[in-house]
Amino acid sequence: MSATFKSIKSLQPLLDRVLVQRFKAETKTATGIFLPSSATQSPLPEATVIAVGPGAPNKEGVVNPVSVKVGDRVLLPGWGGSPIKVGEEEYHLFKDAEILAKINE
Template sequence: MAAVAQATFKSIKSLVPLFDRVLVQRFKPETKTASGIFLPTSATSSPLPEATVIAVGPGATDKEGRVVPMAVKAGDRVLLPGWGGNAIKVGEEEYFLFKDSDILAKIQE
């Protein structure tokens, strides 16, 4: 995984993705079972493949110069690959930038 960029933004809302980039926040793994048992960090260290879309760019342009619309929008729940993305840390929170085409699926509720 790439190095985490430490950002000095006041808020993640001030970060606007460009082109076909999607800013997401991964769901955090549960640290406690339903019965109240706390799980060790080693049991919860792998990131979950689900995330919430925070912001999206306007889309990339095709060969004719037309903007290709994004497949997701802010607020969508998505399924991410187990690799890739650029990590951005704002305070104690970690976010990731992915290309729109790297997102595997939208999760319908």
Template sequence: MAATFKNIRSVIPLFDRVLVQRFKPETKTASGLFLPSSATSGTLPEATVIAVGPGVPDRNGKIVPPSVSAGDRVLLPSWGGNSIKVGEEEYFMFKDSDILAKIKE
């Protein structure tokens, strides 16, 4: 079940949670041809980080910040994440440890 909100700014991740928006597959080629839905089905494993939580406390109580920050491009696993709908847009909430890698441009 997906949570629904009116504005994504009203969602503030807690602890080591990371709010991301997955990239959508291209529906049109560079030359302008539209691709059929069967060719664009599925989700891409890449996403943009929208917001991050402050981190989790370690054994000594010191806060360990997440390894990513807002604006980073990341590689996600094909499973997991909690879905959040804002209008027609879909976002996902992952734990920082579930994110596979940062993507440098």
């Protein structure tokens, strides 16, 4: 089940949620060969952070900020996340703890 919205700017993640957009799989190789859809069906584990929540409070009530910021490239698990559709684009909401790594270049 996925939610559908008119504008991505209308979404502000709450608590320790992170809104990401997965990278799209290449449909053509560098040499120009088109790949069949069966070769590009699984989602890529990399994504770009679109928006972040302020963080979640710990047991003492102190808010722990999320570990990524808008524009970061991250590594995601192959499962999880809540899909959100905006027009033809698909985004996913993950908890900060579900993100596996931040990709530094």
